[in-house]
Amino acid sequence: MDAAVTAAVAPPTVQVRVDHHSAVHLAAASARTVAQRCGMPGALPDQAAVIASELASNLHKHAKDGTLYVQPLPLGAGLEILTADRGPGIPEIERCLSDGYTTSGTLGAGLGAVSRIATVLTIRSRAGGGDDAGTLVCARLTPPGGREAAQQGIGALCLPVEGEEECGDACAVVDTGESRTAAVVDGLGHGKDAAHAARTALRTFHDDPRRPLPDLLTAMNRALRNTRGAAVGLLRLQDGQADYCGIGNVRVVTVSGRQVDGRMGGQPGIVGWSMPVPQIRRLPLPSGATAVLHSDGVDTRWTHAPPPHLLRLPPPLLSAALVHGHRRIRDDATVLTAKQPPRPR
Template identity: 90%
Template sequence: MTASVAPPTVQVRVDHHSAVHLAAASARGVAQQCGMPGALPDQAAVIASELASNLHKHARDGTLYVQPLPLGEGLEILTADRGPGIPEIERCMSDGYTTSGTLGAGLGAVSRIATVFTIRSRAGEDSDAGTLVCARLTPPGGREAAQQSIGALCLPVEGEEECGDACAVVDTGESRTATVVDGLGHGTDAAHAARTALQTFHSSPERPLPELLAAMHRALRHTRGAAVGVLRLHDRQADYCGIGNVRVVTLSGRQVDHRMGGQPGIVGWSMPSPQVRRLPLPSGATAVLHSDGVDARWAHASPLHLLRLPPPLLSAALVHGHRRSRDDATVLTAKQPQRPR
């Protein structure tokens, strides 16, 4: 069994040249907290500096996110913006390509340093323009962790440090189990409830989903309670069990296939008997689990390019484009775990 808890994401809004230094320092700090050996913290700082510098010079509404990998050892640095996009990504990635006139400067260096590098961009002046980047950096031998089809972002209310949301993902055998917890309200008490729920989740994540929620319910009785969603991905199907305003959405790459919320109630206070709902999940489909800090209307009229994003970039796009600033916001996206060949 492999498991990881996704802590609150470090967010750096790149709206001033000083944000470039802050981004580099933040990436170095997260790398050190992750126990990254040798020169890897400095390499993380270089990646963040290059990406933040691009945002400062060329992008609109650019934000950089830094956090440990959702599953496995290492960290990831993501950026999202609202344009103008990169019209010639392949050229920007070429060795020796430099320019002060486009967003692509420095991407070649970033891609060489990163263990895994992913980018999508739509150029133009319309509302769909913008660039999404994910650079994952792992210790030697960590490429498998960097290639995991999982994305997660967890952000507190604007201006606060503690996050009342939390999420985690666990691989057990051939299934993958993910949870998003939204402690009631926000701040210290909500964060305590969310952490308590995750401790219970990790104590035995392979249990049937109703049993997991029942255990969380018992553990949260002396907290303010939480909304909880638990999702288990199998081969071509997903089981969902949720209480409160944690929503699940499945995407086929062509359309939104299913969307649903949890049963009414509060885990820790007034929880009905949890019911498992089974969803078909075709090969290659993506499941999204998110708190109500992300506006659920994103799933009602999603553009095709959004539905086709890989999980890390999809999480960044949803948080950047659909986050409610007055609430904690968490998005966890995942595909089925790949079977060993």
């Protein structure tokens, strides 16, 4: 792969449900381990652990149905720690970002330390205790000079079936010049064999991600002949449009700040077994819009009447909100969200 191509494969996300105080220690340990696996230098693994500990502690003390997610950045060096919960929300975010500020009535203690350590911190919260109350946080931590990677308009979470370690879903995103190409793969079933099919498909994807999308799917079809097969969705963002080429139950949705602009599923078939001739279909991608690519482990009904605040979320928080609120726990679940890449300088 030449220097003009920047690529990353998103491994399964580490998930920590914060339903007991012991989860705070588990969150910190998980973040440190992921940072070490990412090759984060110096004190960065310990800083990742501090961020995770502070965020998990807030969830334990003040929130309900809180979950923390840890993973490498979808694109570029570094890692991200995300949290999602269902209340009570933060009424004064800016005040909570001050070091030393604490409160027993609202979520927020420790956010000052997180803001100071993280390369980029993104928070959205709805206070009030109603059904739509809750907080979403994304803290990205990168090596020195990695701020551009931390600001990428991409989000991705990939989770196995509850109770399993092997994930039959996988995803990847690649930037090549002015285009951004994303893949979500859902190996048939779940567990080890499904994970093998998904990894095989992504290896083919990374062989030459510049290829036309139908050619990429055709190459995946050949590579998966000796596996159980997979559903695959490929998405290329460029020139204000989203080109989609998919087989099976991987869906693409485009959203703006006010509405769902477009949605479609893949052609019937299985990559590796009974794949039809793949076709490109096109969706408009207005300036500022976000494209969402997800497996059927996320309930498609989220698009029927989504609240406006969901559609306004930046990509990392949108991925977290969809997984946290619309995941089918008996299936692997993957969401990849992306905006059009910035123009090269």
